[in-house]
Amino acid sequence: MQSNESTVASLAGVTKKYTKITALRDVSLNVRAGELLAVLGPNGAGKTTAVRLLLGLTKPGSGLATVFGHDPRNASARGRIGAMLQVAKVPETLKIKEHINLFRSYYANPLSLQSTLEAAGLEGMENRLFGALSGGQKQRVLFALAICGNPDLLFLDEPTVGLDISTRHLIWQQIRRLIQQGRTVVLTTHYLEEVDALADRVVVLNHGVIVAEGTSAEIKARTAQRKIRCSTRLRPSEIELIPEVSSVSEQESRTEIRTSQVEPVLRELFIRDPNLSALEVSNSTLEEAFLKIVETGNHENPQEVTA
């Protein structure tokens, strides 16, 4: 485990098994002070488990989880932490301000009610009962509860899943503001777009294993593949000679080309085969991006994936 002065939270060699599945397998990650760390992965990758471990909601099967140098299962160790988790139902008979005031009371130096309401875009709504709110407003209240304690470290577990665009952008904007103030944010998401918009550093989880780690630009370069499909008389071996092409395959009667730079590849294709037809260009889906990362991960770290 490499840890240094700036590590505010970490998992060290953590394995977590539930009855039937292994949610995390020998995962080590350090959250550094002041960064926005995105934990990216498809559903069931172990993202939520990683957050639950760091919040002390569950204990590691083996390995160690720490926040600010303490076991997160100790309630006072969470005094500088805020969390926004996925929740199916929140008590509906409390008003927004009552929910916020209750959570403010848990912290030593909370934000004022007013600044919490402003940060979450809930001004003027403080007297409304939670049960009377729309989905986006409810999510804003959960965000308000996460930040009202003025935390130094904030965990956001899929904060924008299923949200309207305005609430999503409000939350993004607030996350950026928190980072500017020197806070640390750990964000789980399965939106590549969200990682791109916000994160300094990305950890990609798949099947409970870290398959890639790097800056958001690095991860993007590895996943931002586009797909060209066409009918052409060119053979795959010829197309592979174009420098920007990363892979070629033949599917039914069509040729499928993957590349991160579509335009120069297309130019070359038309020069070599002016009769090229049935052209189609698409972004690879996130699913495909993950598959690609997982494959690459396999080559880089075979024992980690198969362990």
Next chain:
Amino acid sequence: MSSYAAEIPRFSAGRAWRVYSTEAKYELLKTLRQPAYVIPTLTFPLLFYVMFGVAFGGRQAIGPVSLATYLLATYSTVGVMGASLFGFGAGVAMERGYGWLQVKRASPMPPLAYLVGKTFMSIIFSAIIVTSLLILGTLFGGVHISIIAFLKLLGTMIVGAIPFCALGLAIGCYAAPNAAPAVVNVLFLPMSFCSGLWLPLQLLPKFLQHAAPYLPAYHLGQLGLKQVGFGEAGGSLPHVAALAGFTVVFLLLALRGFSRDDVKVNA
């Protein structure tokens, strides 16, 4: 890393008081706005007391006291059980099952504050029920008990709510949110009947009279009856000990159910 350790804020006594009292205040407020809890919890024991304790033969004697006085103690027990079992059982099952408890546990809330808040709420409801029963009994049922006896009854019921809060908590830690109210009903009605709370135990079949001491409601009922002058042979101590024992068992069950969650979530 040790530099961070020193910065963890500590709970001072004043802050702890603020956390606990805020939790209790909002728990009460939240519950008062739920008619599905408030109306049955309050009207159920009062309605039955009016029917059996006041309207029909409340003045007939049962042992040293009138039936209305006897039922004042036992319906108080029924009311306390209902408030505690439904408040904890259904409340905890919902908040746990739908993920809200997890949000609270992820905050720096001291875990005990959650339990203290809900216990406080159950006690307030219990006190309202006991006081209302006394008013009904005194005005319409010919009940005469001293202020001291009433305060002793009230105190007994307030402390006596705790084992039922613990039982409710245990139910809340096992039952699915939708199933919890049914589970509580299945326990609540037979247990209160078999403990001699609806009808005096003497009128029940012999085997039920023998079975009653195995039920926590029986012991609270007996303690309540002592306060209104329906003294049985033997002191209070065996009943208090039995209730304390039940509380420990229920809390251990709850703890077991709660840690089982760790396995279930996300699996």
